[in-house]
Amino acid sequence: MLDVAEPRAVDGRAPDVFRRGKWIPMRTYRDGDQVDFAIVGTGAGGGTLACKLAEAGFSVVAFDAGPFWRPLEDFVSDESWQSGLYWTDNRITGGADPVELGSNNSGRGVGGSTVHYTMIALRWRPEWFKAKSKLGYGRDWPIGFDELEPYYEEAEEALKISGPLRYPWGKRRKRYPYRAHPVNAPGLVMARGCERIGIKWSPIPLATLSAPRGMAHPCVYRGFCAYGCSTNAKQSVLVTFIPRAIAAGAEVRDLAMVGKVDIGNHGRATGLTYHRNGEWRHQKARHVVVSGYAIETPRLLLNSACSQFPDGLANENGLVGTHVMIHSGPGVWATMDEQVRQYKAPPCMAVTEHWNYDDSDSKDFHGGYAFMSQGPLPVGWAQAMSVQRGLWGMALRQEMTRYNHVVGLRIVGETEPQRHNRVEVADEKDQYGLRIPRMTFSYSENDRRLMKHSIGSMRSVLEAAGGKEIWVDDDTSHLMGGCRMGDDPGDSVVNKDGRSWSIPNLWVCDGSLFPTSGGVNPSLTIQALACRMGDRIAEMGQRGEL
């Protein structure tokens, strides 16, 4: 299994992700140096923010519990081997609809889960930022689309998103930096079905290169995107914002598990307690940013409970860890006469956001969903066929020989923020002696109506495309919420800049900020929020407001 035992980013250098066996110089700080920002996590939130803050001139150390990968040398073309990319420390998952964790929605390593995400780079529907006042459900975000729009553009430029000339939904936008990729067979089957039932579809804007960029080649359509890109075409945080952050003077500390945010006598954060090379250490910092995603961020705030904050940090109102959301993800599958060979190219290449932008009475639920063509590899596909469809024995082996004729669609479905869907810490301890997280999740009635509606939509598309032997599976994706941002200190964990209401030098920057979940993949919005936070913090620094 993919594994790296020793930290690589040490002695003033870090791996050069673009050149085999080479290094880039990296500024390093001592534990006793009071750095401007200590950031916990280097994924879509933390990695992006580390770059922005370093480029703004702040001293930054970014911690990641996992390794500093060398994609060109480390990443194997194999589903099983690459399972080292996931967060597999112990967690408990419960509730009426317990969420599959691990490979489904986590990352471990520099770059976080962007190292194995499917690169879908979609903007939020503008109205979702004011869902309550404009659409009549959910909550309003403390910021609006107009405020975030320039940062969507910044993130799309930084990732050289390959997208269509005109994306059919949302506010009119300028051209994507790179041209769209050719759509693979599963995407073309979906397109055919959409056109036959009269709804729009689009090639998906993707964070993988359609033309060369620096030392990275364009995508070769090898299809292992969800298991790490070994050619660097994927514009993960590991190969985009992290090299920029290091070039701007940030230190990235790999295989460094943060166990606690340290709090001083005055009730402010003083730094981090972290575990690296077999020992616990303390990094001093003027500010701490927690960017561990919707489970580890609340967990760290709760595990940092101390005499001044006995219920955990930023948790005076008891909201830390609450209102965690996922994306529901029922899928519909069919067998086609033609060969589809879904293992080729990025797994998701065609999308329809028709039901994200439909406000008519034809929907019997609040919120929206998008669905995309899919491309599972054999292990994932066989496990779905067996665990979900109940096939095993020779029946499974024989059915698997039709793998090349299968096509599937899956939604990214909005779920409601519910207080009882939450992350807590259990009494059980992990290998570091830290209390492990327990996630509890149950769908709401609205969530269930949305899923049912979406299954009907996907079925009609596949039937129109000529699909036979249609069956439905059940899955989920993404995590959001848990430390939501807001305008009211009584009703949120942090403000619109991600700054804690009660500890002014403690910040959150990741998907846990989301007050609602929307119906598209969250990474681009997380990165836009991080870009905005970087600019806001720099402005506050200039005004002496830090």
Added chain:
Amino acid sequence: MTDFRTPYPTYDVLDKWDTPSWNDQTRAAIGQRLREVPQRRFLSEEQWSLLQAIVDRLMPQPDREEPVPIVPWIDALLHHNHTPGYRYADMPPMREAWVNGLKAIGAEARNRHGALFEQLSADDQDELLRDVEHNRVESRYWGDLPAGGFFRHHLLKEVVGIYYSHPHAWSEIGYGGPASPRGYARLGPDERDPWEAEELDFEDADA
């Protein structure tokens, strides 16, 4: 059903070993999988024998002189305690689930047939496993362990995952396999690169 037929009888993904579809690290990792099948370290001989009989029903390979090894990799998983990173709130820790689940399946066999699971006919074994899958079991043997949860989330998921991680399994379903640095040029429906599996009709395949 006991016969197995593949529409890809002429395809062997390992033929690509020395082509641009396989890089050094992939050859090393898959080579290890093919050559270094682990020895028994966690399971007892009795548990191993029972699990082998179960695996022979979940993923039968009567067509192979040397079946794809599955039990050794489950033993290795348990030895290293490589969990998937979570456990359901109603399930015990992974190792405990396997030990108790195997014990309970053995007890179900003795209770129903007065024999070891390994000694039952294939039909009786399948019926017993179907009952475990659907929670039609004697609760005294299972205690707090949900039978269907153990069957699906541990037993079946691992057995199937290990089988379809093997190049022989990739070949029989016509999967392209490793593809770095060379990926694919032809992406559309009914399009095939020369280094991909050629699909034959079963009639052709039989000829």
